[in-house]
Amino acid sequence: MRRVVVVGASAAGLATAAALRQQGFGGLITMIGDEPHLPYDRPPLSKQFLTGQWDAERLLLRPESDLKAMNLDLRLGVSATAVDRTARTVTLAHGGTVPYDALVIATGVRPRLLPGGHGRGGVHVLRTREDALALRDRLGNGRRLVIIGGGFLGTEVAAAARQRGADVTVVESGAEPLARIIGRAAGRFITGIHRDRGVRILTGLKAETFDTADGAVTGARLDDGRILPADDVLVAVGSVPNTDWLRGSGLDIDDGLLCDAHGRCAPGIHARAMSPAGSTRSSAARFGWSTVRARPNRASPSPATFSPPPPRSPPRPCPTSGPTSTR
Numbered sequence: 001m002r003r004v005v006v007v008g009a010s011a012a013g014l015a016t017a018a019a020l021r022q023q024g025f026g027g028l029i030t031m032i033g034d035e036p037h038l039p040y041d042r043p044p045l046s047k048q049f050l051t052g053q054w055d056a057e058r059l060l061l062r063p064e065s066d067l068k069a070m071n072l073d074l075r076l077g078v079s080a081t082a083v084d085r086t087a088r089t090v091t092l093a094h095g096g097t098v099p100y101d102a103l104v105i106a107t108g109v110r111p112r113l114l115p116g117g118h119g120r121g122g123v124h125v126l127r128t129r130e131d132a133l134a135l136r137d138r139l140g141n142g143r144r145l146v147i148i149g150g151g152f153l154g155t156e157v158a159a160a161a162r163q164r165g166a167d168v169t170v171v172e173s174g175a176e177p178l179a180r181i182i183g184r185a186a187g188r189f190i191t192g193i194h195r196d197r198g199v200r201i202l203t204g205l206k207a208e209t210f211d212t213a214d215g216a217v218t219g220a221r222l223d224d225g226r227i228l229p230a231d232d233v234l235v236a237v238g239s240v241p242n243t244d245w246l247r248g249s250g251l252d253i254d255d256g257l258l259c260d261a262h263g264r265c266a267p268g269i270h271a272r273a274m275s276p277a278g279s280t281r282s283s284a285a286r287f288g289w290s291t292v293r294a295r296p297n298r299a300s301p302s303p304a305t306f307s308p309p310p311p312r313s314p315p316r317p318c319p320t321s322g323p324t325s326t327r
Contacts, residue, residue: 001101002027005090007080008106009033010042012272014061016104021070029072030098032090035128036077038064045132046156051163052136056129080107083249085266105246105257105265106272109239114148116209121216122232126153138232141165146220146228148207149236150177155190157234158199169200169228171207171220207233 004020006013009031017029033039040059048054067074075092082091089097111125118125124135135157139145143166147154150172158168174180176187177194191201202222211219211227219227241256251265252258259265263272 001025003100004029004102004104005098005100006031006104006106007090008104008108008272009035009039009074009076010106010108011039011061012106012108013104014039016106016272017070017072018062027101029070030075030100031072032075032078032080032092032098034077034079034093037129038062038067038074038076040129042127045129046126046153047160049129049132050136050139050157050160059129079245081245083246083251083269085250085269088268101268103269104272105269107242107245109241111235112238112240114207114210114235114237117212117217117233118235120210120212122230123210123217124232124234126157126234126236135232135234136164139164139166142167144229144231145169145234146171146207146230146232147234147236148220149234149238150174150201150203151181151236151238152178154234154236155194157236158194159197162197162199168198169202169230170194171205171222171228172201172203173206175203177201177203 004017004025004027006016006029010033013031013033017031020029037056039061040056041061044054044059049056049059075098079093080090081093083089083103084091084097087097087099088101088103089099090103091097111127113125117123122138124138125131126135139161141164145161145166145168147158147161147168147170150170154170154172155177158170161168170177176184176191178190179187182190194201206223207220208223209221210217210233211221217230217233219229220233221227243253243257246253246257251269257265257271259271263270265271
């Protein structure tokens with residue numbers, strides 16, 4: 001094996017490349033990422049970066065000098081659009097191809113959208129550094145922010161927005177924010193803290209659509225008929241796997257990339273699984289952020305794992321890294 005291609009230049013992709021080097025792989029490692037930035041940490045986007053406590057440099061997972069020492073072929077700011085398993089190539093958005101002997105898919109997830117608002121001014125999601133900057137620039141004293149979704153992302157942004165002086169309302173479809181993740185008792189405790197800090201929390205409700213004027217959001221319309229006035233709306237209702245680019249590859253896709261217990265999707269192709277906290281995916285298919293960052297050797301494939309696989313165990317959805325939740 002001479003060349004490993006890692007598609008996805010975030011925590012899981014970088015951990016894979018680092019583990020291969022640590023375990024003695026001396027071949028070429030190409031890492032492809034659709035963002036132009038060096039690999040950075042996403043959880044602080046909804047906290048320290050959103051409040052302005054951290055700058056972009058502090059988000060980096062590794063300093064640039066470490067990446068140079070790893071001797072990676074970085075292809076940043078370009079998306080992978082297809083895999084040709086016969087030719088063993090990855091097609092890039094600009095039309096070029098990258099050959100591989102082994103392929104690691106770590107393209108993560110993207111925010112789940114709500115109909116009738118995205119693309120309009122003031123409607124946000126939070127996945128990238130640019131998303132966080134766009135939202136941060138809009139927050140300030142008296143600005144009205146409505147957050148749709150009371151999971152980790154929604155509640156973290158609520159806390160950060162209050163620190164910046166915004167008027168914050170969280171709309172959660174469940175009985176309590178975070179209840180489906182940490183239980184109702186803990187959810188009630190967290191809710192109390194947020195309310196004590198001035199966050200308005202509405203439960204058992206869903207946003208049906210957004211009101212707009214002159215191309216910008218003016219409010220969120222709920223399923224009980226009320227309208228919440230808003231200068232900005234953050235949609236934080238979960239995520240979907242970034243597997244569209246794999247359509248036509250012949251790989252098994254079903255709410256994620258189907259793989260065996262070792263993360264093998266096909267001969268020579270692995271997926272790095274890392275669901276956002278609070279995902280409803282089975283725990284057997286989930287690797288948390290701490291798995292990727294704190295135990296890269298255990299979580300990442302070694303050169304030996306790219307050998308022909310043993311008989312496959314029943315496949316399972318293997319979400320391919322990363323968060324809409326920025327966790």
